[in-house]
Amino acid sequence: MGRIKKKGEAGNAKNYITRTHAVKKLQISLPDFRKLCIWKGIFPREPRNKKKVSKSSTASTTFYYAKDIQYLLHEPLLQKFREQKVLEKKISRALGRGDVGDASRLERNAARPEKTGKPRYTLDHVIRERYPTFVDALRDLDDCLSMLFLFANLPSTSSVPAKMIARCERLCLEFQHYLIVSQNLRKSFLSIKGIYYQANIQGEDILWLAPYKFNQRVIGDVDFRIMGTFVEFYMTLLGFINFRLYTSIGLKYPPKFDQAKDDEGGELGAFKIEGNLVTAPANEAPAQITSQEAEAGPDPETQAEVNKLIRQMREADVDADQVDTEADKDEATDAIDKFEPAAPGGDVLPQPSYSGAEPELLFENCTFYLSRETPRQPLEFILRAFGCKRIGWDAVLGEGSYTTNERDPSITHQIVDRPVIQATNQDDADVEDNQTSQKLAANQRMPGRVYIQPQWVWDSINDGEMKRPDLYAPGAQLPPHLSPFVQNTQGAYDPTIPLDEQQTEGEALGDSDDEVAEDEVEGDEDEDDLAVKKMADSMDVAQSDDDDGDNDSFGGFSENEKAENEEESEDDEQAAEQQYQRELEAELTGKPIKQAPSNAQSKAKAEARKKLAKQAKDEAEEMERAKGMLSKKKRKLFEQMQYTNNKKSAEDLKLREKRRKLEKEKAKTKA
Template sequence: MAKIQRRGQKGAAKNYITRTQAVRKLQISLPDFRRLCIFKGIYPREPRNKKKAAKNSQGANQATTFYYTRDIQYLLHEPLLNKFRDHKALAKKIGRALGRNEISDANRMEKNLTPKMTLDHIIKERYPTFVDALRDLDDCLSMLFLFANLPSTETVPPKTIQLCQRLTHEFEHYLIRSNSLRKSFLSIKGIYYQATIQGQDILWLVPYKFVQRVTGDVDFRIMGTFVQFYTTLLGFVNYRLYTSLGLVYPPKFDAKADEHGAELAAFAIEGRNVAAALDDKVEQPAAAPKQVSATAQAEADKLLELPSGEEPTSSYATAQENPSSNPKDEEEEDRQDGELDSFPAPIDPESDVLHQPTVSASTAANLFEPFTIYLSRETPRHPLELILRAFGCKRVAWDTVLGEGAYTSDEADRRITHQIVDRPNLPLPPVPVEDEETAAANASMRLRPGERVPGRIYIQPQWVWDCINAGKLLRADLYAPGATLPPHLSPWVKAKQGEYDPTKPLAEQENEGEALAAEADSDDEMADENAGSDGEEVDGVRGDGEARNLESKLLQQGGKEVVTGEGMDVELAESDDDEDEEADAAKDEEFGGFTEDEEESESEDEAARHQRELAAEADGRSLTADAGATPAKALRKKEAEKAQKAISRQRKEAQEETDRQKMMMSRRKRKIFEKMQYSNAQKDAEAEKLRGKRRKIEKGQAKN
């Protein structure tokens, strides 16, 4: 006889457990259970059938939270459970002491008997390798940078804010020393940064330094638990990163300089076994001396014996003399560290093009190296200082109002090559002519707001971000004070095929006949505006006062007939001329009549003309507006109409072919294909709308 399977011992009922059951099994409180799950990286799960997972039909509802049973069993052996229980026991003792009014005993127990929790073993457990920690660093940096900019409240203690600030500044120092920063973007939420560390791309968000208002609808207990875990993680990562560069961790911190706003300058970075501070160059870790082969030593001796004017032979000649050597290996050895490979363009133009890397370690280290940049008081000092130093600038100056640690605080210093300003370009009154002695005496004085120093380049802050995203120095005149800045585009958004790309010219993205049709529409709009602006009434249009007077006069005259039609009043010939009538009748008898095609084309032309007359009458436009158009406009309009007809014919043929192919599909595939067509049509319409906006902007700029 087979063994009887009891209910709840198999399937979803065995694999899932509710939160209430998990808390009872672990014998801890619900807040401690939440903290433990955050530390261990255990999250709720959604079963396919909640009724089966809850073991009965009544216990499952929308608010029930389920976990994997194996995850809860895994938590039974966690050392932090003992710490949580010790906390609970201590809380009972302190409450009992306070109930007996023994305040000194309660303070003593809280100070001496509070158990200390460390999360080091959890960090090593969740991240067995350093690359795993780097991959999970995005949320860590975003959270810590957020708490570093929050004000201190009851829920956010000052010690937590100071710890977050110290760890984030240490990480920024590593970015500066290793030139690991690659891209940055100014958004509404804040400033996005991306760094490449040991082949891993790390992206995080830093909020702007505005006054933050802490609301009550945010649960800072949950966020504080994440901060406690992330501070431990970033401390491990910073230690590993500093030691990889041969630097001492933690760096020396000057509290007095930090109180005066030094920020990054409050840290003194030192190398191992070196008493003095290192220079701004990155110090590589000391490596064991390598043994030089005899062949390489012989080649070096030959080069030393060559005369000063003679050059060594080429790699091809060396390869002919020594066939065992590989020129590719020599090129790889000669290549500098941090250089990026460039991918050749594919032969097939329709194939996918590999993205060419723009910023390498060597580019980041030398982009702003030859410059001395001064930051005006209205510019954001900290993000600009970080980006400039991370991309090679060793001389960053600012006013003393922004804090300590500047290269120089004299705005009139002649060594300054670039000045970043973010104020309008206001005209200044002329400066009186001074003698050489007076000019030399006033050279070190503070400049007036908006005063320019001859020979210095003035730029707006966006120039720095656009330069690092492009990987090269851009034209400074496009970012001059008061100039209309180029669009600041996200470096991570790459336009796909068929979508609007703001970096490419408009002519490369337009569809066939789109420009001609848009130009014809703009000409029609201008003609309508001109016709409406004149305000003149046209004779013969039904509804005009002068047309009615003219009609009544013609009706009173004798010998003439006036036929009133729709849109125009046409005066016919005199009825007394019988000879003309006979001649017309003879011509009609001689004429054999129209063919069917001619009759159809004539009727179509009359219908189109009649439709245009009705539209013109309804809009109040002049019927002779087309007659006054220039030949160039008329030619463009005809070309646009021809192109539009050809495009509509092609679309119709393509639609017919698509319909024939859809008939061979199954119902399911046909529905999917129709959804795909609908989404593609929406994307094309949105791209065409954006191109139309750009076309109007470019036309307006061309007119100005």
């Protein structure tokens, strides 16, 4: 006879454990337990049957895997938490006895990060456990960057200390410097939430969100203790990643930081990037060897032989590269491959095109000047990441500019974000500004310089080419700023394509009817009087026709004539109903009656509508017949797909209608 199993010792009751039991088992406080779970990547689980899992009479709400809690028993951080808890008890006990000296001695021994800056513990081993390879860390970098860029812009409070904000900002600036040197930034997008950036690092696309440089208001609805736990983990993670990225391209980490320039608003200019001679590329000159290294170095004759072999290998590589380039030139043709959809209705892929310059060096030959109303930080980062070396701005924006003189003749592009100002009096122009004396007067332009709005920079880097500056001139209505992360699909609404090329036949017919109605509605009060007179004359003519018709004789109809007359009578009834509707609308609005279009035009549109309706009816019937051949499971799946497609088409229809209204309003304003 087997051993009898007791209740709660096997099955789900043993696989799960409540949060209360987990805290008691680990012998730590609830806040420390939350920290440990966040850092180790352990989260609550939802069992299928809570009654079987819960061992108590009260309904438990939070469960964890028992194996995860057993895994936490061997965590070195537990000992740190317990030591800190014991020290806090000793301090409170000393204060209770009134022994201030003993309490101060224990306080000095305690690790207070908010006061001393010394961490209580390190999370290095946690980073190594959670990310065995560097690619795993890069894949989890999206949330890390978004959180750190957010905290870098927050004001310091009791829950968010100033040292945490300063470290977040420094780590973010170091990461931006890597993107500038490596030129791995690809796209950016301005949204309501903030600025989205996308970079490609070692084949991994990384997308993060950076908030705008506004004064942030900290509210009490957000639990900054939980967010601070994530930030503490992400700061350690980004420190590891920055070290690996810097050393991979031959740079020293951490870069030299100038606190004085940072206090003056230098930000990116407060860092000095230096190369690591040990990991320098092969085409650079070797590092100089000191006298101590020469004494302990290898034999000079052996070193000379090694240098000779290395020189021969390099020459062989150069010859092979020249042969490959000559072969490529011989095989090069003017034709270029095009990516076409394999089947009708497939996704439209971006087509390759010849480009004279690389997108990473888009602004290499440009010198920019940023007006003081423009956002300097994102513009400086994007321009430097795409090859620009000379960026100037007003002195009030901070240190680190190429020039603060707005009249510098070497400036090729100036970014402004203010409306066109009307010419002021000469008395106002003579007044010198206290902030800068090297600025231009209102509406004054330097000859040979391109003036654009900030959106020109974002649209240029997303399209990989410098956009037309006249479309982004100061005061001009900017083109739509579209997200580069949305991939256009076949049949969906595309704002870059004209409306006539993507609207359906039914929408085109409805649009033409609206245009005809609007043209007929327009008129003056004199035209209203003429319309009333014409209506009176038509009424008199109709009465005379009726009187004449009473004296005529009736001879009967044939069968074909009867059918034609019935169709004509139906059309006449519809026309009469439409005319009556127009009269009611005119009476309510006080406008002249909308006249019906010409017979030929109306008949053509009516025939087109009938054709479209018949075609839609035939397609629906064919669809129902095809659905009848499917099984029940496949029919439900097909109906779900059809519902999703109809929902998307309805959204596209709304977008097209909205665009049609905007285009009509623009046409009216221009007229």
